Amino acid sequence: MVSENQLRKAKKTVETGGVVMVEKDLIWNVRGTNDSYRIKKNDDEYVCEKLDQDDSVFEICKGWINCKGALKDKTCSHIEAVKLFELLEAKKTEEPNESHYLKKLGIRELSDN
Numbered sequence: 001m002v003s004e005n006q007l008r009k010a011k012k013t014v015e016t017g018g019v020v021m022v023e024k025d026l027i028w029n030v031r032g033t034n035d036s037y038r039i040k041k042n043d044d045e046y047v048c049e050k051l052d053q054d055d056s057v058f059e060i061c062k063g064w065i066n067c068k069g070a071l072k073d074k075t076c077s078h079i080e081a082v083k084l085f086e087l088l089e090a091k092k093t094e095e096p097n098e099s100h101y102l103k104k105l106g107i108r109e110l111s112d113n
């Protein structure tokens with residue numbers, strides 16, 4: 001289950017341009033606070049890998065490992081950032097109202113503190 005803290009981090013990552021699509025619907029790079037992560041999607045399952053400085057896989061994201069539940073339910077702030085990024089990309093042609101998208105996602109508005 002995604003926590004409110006993860007959602008807040010995810011939103012901030014997207015807002016600061018920290019998500020880059022590498023391969024459409026398959027691979028994204030996400031810039032974390034200090035590190036870079038690579039998110040891979042296979043069907044509806046996401047995996048998050050922490051990258052070394054030369055962009056090789058360093059280890060599996062700890063947030064992802066620590067997330068309880070079935071494989072398809074596992075998530076972390078980086079994966080949530082990708083989901084939010086994709087949602088915004090898909091809706092770009094429509095009315096650009098962020099809170100509208102967040103409500104659609106079932107995310108309640110995050111307080112700024």
Ligand SMILES: [Zn+2]
Pocket residue numbers: 037048049061062063064076077078079
């Ligand atoms: Zn992660």
